[in-house]
Amino acid sequence: MFTVYVLFSRQYHKTYTGFTSDLMARLKSHNELGTKDWAIRYRPWEVLITEEYDNKKHAMQREKFLKSGVGREFIHSLIRKKYQD
Known part of the structure; x- marks a missing residue:
């Protein structure tokens, strides 16, 4: 199982996107x-999005x-919704 994830740093307003098996x-x-x-x-990073995939190929496609x-833009729209003041 592979997880595609997006991390968000509220302090610096940065995102990090990747995939992992752990x-x-x-x-x-x-x-x-x-x-x-x-x-x-x-740092610090918090998890914004996680998505599970059965194989590495699909996880890599989603990460891309x-x-x-x-x-x-999709990620930034989620950030705006979640953290709007």
């Missing part, structure tokens, strides 16, 4: 363990879509 370990890596990744500069212009 979401909890990956989230811990982004928030605590990583030392050389782009994502460590924008979410990183596209249309996908990023």
Whole structure:
């Protein structure tokens, strides 16, 4: 099973999109363990979206879509809805 995820840093208004077979370990890596990744500069991260896929190919396709212009707009619309003041 693979999870496509989008993380959001409220402090820096940044998103991070990826996929993994172990979401909890990956989230811990982004928030605590990583030392050389782009994502460590924008800690703390919270989970905004998770989607489960049975195979790696479909997870990679969804990740690619979410990183596209249309996908990023979808993500930003969710952020606006969730965090509107």
